[in-house]
Amino acid sequence: EVQLVQSGAEVKKPGESLKISCKGSGYSFTDYWIGWVRQMPGKGLEWMGMIYPGDSDARYSPSFQGQVTFSADKSISTAYLQWSSLKASDTAMYYCARHVIGRYGDYMDVWGKGTTVSVSS
């Protein structure tokens, strides 16, 4: 079974750093892009960007460029989303999802259960 297992909920203070994870299993982790999607409270889905674990090539949505960092460790089939200095506005649910090539562009066929990040002083 193809699965993405995300790390647990985090409660942080503004200015702190954070790294959350997404571990893939049941497929060749290095052959698919992993995307990150944010859902702020009461809002819709926003694509943040993606990383190719095979070579750690990362692409960022302009809205998130410079705000977060993607990384991957293919030896343990795990992708990461990292912040160096959290803000209260980073409070959200964060999903990782496997990208699949569709007829005209990618879609996401398998999703992690999400990691809740709460940032408050």
Next chain:
Amino acid sequence: SYVLTQPPSVSVAPGQTASITCGGSNIRSKSVHWYQRKPGQAPLLVVYDDSDRPSGIPERFSGSNSGNTATLTISRVEAGDEADFYCQVWDRSSDHPIFGGGTKLTVL
């Protein structure tokens, strides 16, 4: 960048048919994908490439795409279908996915 427009909410009685639209300029030239997100759960792909269903998704879920509107149709709606639904396309100009704002399906 490309914009997808969904109605904020759709209500339907059990056993009836729900239609959730996703509007975009010449959307028929794109592939539309649909996700269902129930409270406390991860999004689930229910339709991809306009009208294909992943394995395990009931035939009650179907999709179409024409002109400036794509539609997700759920027939014989059940209480368990209540969820938020999001459409998604790939925007070639920005080279990344775009989501619609989401539609809350309420089963009366």
